[in-house]
Amino acid sequence: MTTVDIGNGRNGSTEGKPLVHKVEMPPKRSFLKEVGSGVRETFFHDPPIQGFKGLSRGQQVLQSLKFLFPILDWLSTYSLKMFFKDFLAGLTIASLAVPQDLGYASLTGIPPVYGLYSSFVPPLVYAVLGTSRNIAIGPVAVVSLLLGELLKQELSPTEDAAEYLQLAFTATFFAGIFQAGLGILRLGFITEFLSHATIIGFMGGAAITIALQQLKGLFNLFQHFTRHSDFVSVMRSVFGHIDEWNWRTIVMGLLFIAFLFSAKILAKKKPKLFWIAAIAPLTSVVVATAAVYLTRADKHGVHIVGHVKKGLNPSSFHRIFFSGKFTARAIKIGLVCGLVALTEGLAIGRTFATLRDYRVDGNKEMISFGFMNICGSFSSCYVTTGSFSRSSINYAAGALTPMANIVMASVVAITLTALTPLVYYTPNCILASVIITAVLSVVDVNAAWLIWKIDKGDFLACMGAFFGTLFVSVEIGLLVAVCISFVKILFHVTRPHTAILGNIPGTTVYRNVAQYLQATQVPGILAVRIDGPVYFSNASYIHDKVLAYLEAEKLRVEKINGPKVRYLVIDLTPVTNIDSSGVQAFEMIEKAVKRQQIQLTIANPGTSIMRKLDASNFISRLGSEWMFVTVGEAVQVCTILLNLQEA
């Protein structure tokens, strides 16, 4: 091999312009700076407090208070006109909330009144602390079901009713501690490990599971209904006791389901009529309750809600287990439910923020959710979060601030103090109908179809979570979702894409020859691009792959009698990071090609790559003249050298 020296940027210029440019070595950073920048990007990429500079002490205090209690921020510019909108929205969601609360509580296995309690204190706390303007807080179907499933593994909701409730409050307390803790420690990115696809699958599966649970109310099967939530057990319960079916509840339930769905479809077609869908559940409840009262259907076996205790939330601080054998289990249950509640709530908050073009601070939201559940656990509430059905009604009704939550909480409070006797005759089948129509809209077939079109692996994850939830249990479905998400990440980093590059005619641009069919390879030179970071998990794959490309290229050249490959250009543009195994892989590639009389050249190494290749002395061993800013310049220099060698 000739020893012509084409020092980068030093010679070989045309028309005064340098032929090649020097790859810049980024300025050295100290160890602390390096760690600091890693920590900052991981935990503080959205700094909690901004724009503090240049303010007086008083303004700083005010700014901090506004940061801690966002209510101070929006109340300072609040107007009567805004209140009017929030008031209407609050009323609308309250009319949806009351029937939902009664039903969701029984999903958890606790008396219906606790559902109402949970729609009173938490929304008030959120209104003070939260940053989302459209979210509506309350118990949600999936978390209610999940909490119920986990609690029933420990205790019986009927035989150990008191302890069962205590465990529920304790789990709620720890869910809050966990949520607030994640927010304070800025570990919000943990919720991102549940992928969009798995959430779609899990929510869909959970929604159908919840709908199936409602068959108990719809068919009036209060004697022999299974404790399990999987499809097979529920079907066996429903069809194994046909003799217990009550035609009154079935007819009433189906009629109302038809009514509620029609209202939904109408609202979807004419968005201005959203209020019809919003008040339909309450209307149904009123009509059904009146019907039962007038016909005394409860005497004919129609199951009714019955007596609901009057009065606002009683304190439950003394009912939380702070020690004893149930504490550890409550922590576990709280962790799982807290995480699911957080994921759902954050997703809803982000969705509406994007629609209205404002930002919700993920870590702050977590702290709000956390405090609202801690306060809730002290006042007889179970785990709450942002509810999808209520939030979308709230959004459609034009809510502008969290004031809508305050209005809703007030209506619930009035219900609790004065109106509970009215729900005595409410048939359970109407609650079942309300819940079925609410949850089935969560089954997002379009989203699943889009996922199928975009990414088959994602679709697999989606279906795994869906069927796991439907046929085993909510817990297992969630576990499947998390596992598949992780396995996906691991697969992605194990087999990065690689490509052979060719020149796009008439340019100095090099692109994947499999994508740009007009791109042509330059004789004597093989240009390869590695598409992704080179880590321990893929270093030996990358090493093998690059050498395999070289082998294949040699064979191809031999067949067409072309010039031998003398230069290997590795484009590192997409290689954003390497670790010590990655550096080792490059060293091994360099040694392997050198033995074959081939010169390795590197194109466009990034900042951290340059640092690491330098620290390992790779650059000085290879020679910094073989590092180029672009593939184009690398090929240009190699071509010149090839011509010199021939001459």
Next chain:
Amino acid sequence: MTTVDIGNGRNGSTEGKPLVHKVEMPPKRSFLKEVGSGVRETFFHDPPIQGFKGLSRGQQVLQSLKFLFPILDWLSTYSLKMFFKDFLAGLTIASLAVPQDLGYASLTGIPPVYGLYSSFVPPLVYAVLGTSRNIAIGPVAVVSLLLGELLKQELSPTEDAAEYLQLAFTATFFAGIFQAGLGILRLGFITEFLSHATIIGFMGGAAITIALQQLKGLFNLFQHFTRHSDFVSVMRSVFGHIDEWNWRTIVMGLLFIAFLFSAKILAKKKPKLFWIAAIAPLTSVVVATAAVYLTRADKHGVHIVGHVKKGLNPSSFHRIFFSGKFTARAIKIGLVCGLVALTEGLAIGRTFATLRDYRVDGNKEMISFGFMNICGSFSSCYVTTGSFSRSSINYAAGALTPMANIVMASVVAITLTALTPLVYYTPNCILASVIITAVLSVVDVNAAWLIWKIDKGDFLACMGAFFGTLFVSVEIGLLVAVCISFVKILFHVTRPHTAILGNIPGTTVYRNVAQYLQATQVPGILAVRIDGPVYFSNASYIHDKVLAYLEAEKLRVEKINGPKVRYLVIDLTPVTNIDSSGVQAFEMIEKAVKRQQIQLTIANPGTSIMRKLDASNFISRLGSEWMFVTVGEAVQVCTILLNLQEA
């Protein structure tokens, strides 16, 4: 915004050359092809059988046999000259193997003779099936210790000696099944999840742990030595029983350690004298045994090996638990030991293959290891793999083929059938000295230092594994190593690097302004590069980050009174893959910037990115005219449009 149409490649040409090039949409692939290519890259990137085409049926059979039994391949060109080299190498490693085997077996807690058995059958099996030319097979220190630790959790090696051995064979059997299974299912990449850094740390910690264990033999503490392997317990055992120290064994042991280390250093300085280091252990054993025999030191408390059963490996097939309570535990132990053995063996095979410029097939190696352990478990052997100390001696001695393993096995066989009475008087302290010098060379301080220089995160992983092994247990150290490796992967995919791009003066190249300080941003245009795949785990981070860059840029422009940002160019060169969450993130970015009257343009999307953006209709919504092959062309078009808007 003006509506000038700069269709890609359609108009705006200079000197006949097109101004911009069209981003190619890769040819559509069917679902099966897509899945197929994923499976191929994951499992078959190195197809097991190549070059089958164009061969006759007979040749194909021969080729297949050679593939299944590589011995047929190399034997067909074997010569006497080659045998001479292999013979010498085999003799050399045998002289190292015998003392090591006796010592390693006691690390596992089984009688010394089983160490010798394990150096007879497995090397023969490997010689038939294996593809590495330099690896030397036998029991290794780390696996012996790990196996011993795990077995002792189940049974006592002294009180339940028979069952203990049975459990060891059963674990070996399942280790083999697991190894062969991984190879057959082509899941070899699982071993890659142990990063280089964690292996360095783990091996270092294990080596010191093993050396510490040898203090038992060195100080003659056979009465009260701890069963634990952590640093603190061992130190307590050694210094808590000073009255039991035997000065004879200490002096003898230290003398031989000094001798063995000197031999090693000499061999390192003068590579031609490698054989001195190779035969030093056997020489030491012979000298020490003679000394004990002549002085009858065993009567003065010097612990000796004692009676070793004569004869070749007895069958142990009937001793394997195929059912009963120990089977499940043996499977667990076999899994862990099998994985560690595999990782070590594969690493050694790869290292020497690189030095000699040939390839070992990872999946085939696993099958060889698996069969060798299965056969071993039937013939009284415990888990074996490639030994680092023996393989490097084998390499230095010039071994050319696995024949060296056959020679070594033959020497061990002769020892077993005829020479076992000779080791009766061998003092245990000399075995301890041999092991200490063998394992301490595994502690690779230079590698650790290099890791520190290259990547601080890697170093943390390395130290975690090191201290976990040293201060808790080998098992925990391994667990720490694996966990840190996984957490590292997750961190990497959660917070990808991003950069603002600037133009390198005099070119159309755009590079990170933080790396290339001379790179300048173009007024009115913000170019951002995303350095890595956009997945669910980082999609919302990327979304936030890009919009934050835009905010910062707006502020910067406001300060210097520059022109408003009207175009956002996102360079997707390093984005090698996206999933449905990633597509969603781009959609949300597009909506967000549109509301700010900013046009999004995409530069250099890769094959799979184009497919996915197309499947989700992102391209048709954005308009394919806003997709560019390079950042340079995107900026060029945006600049023209900016000028038109001004005019």
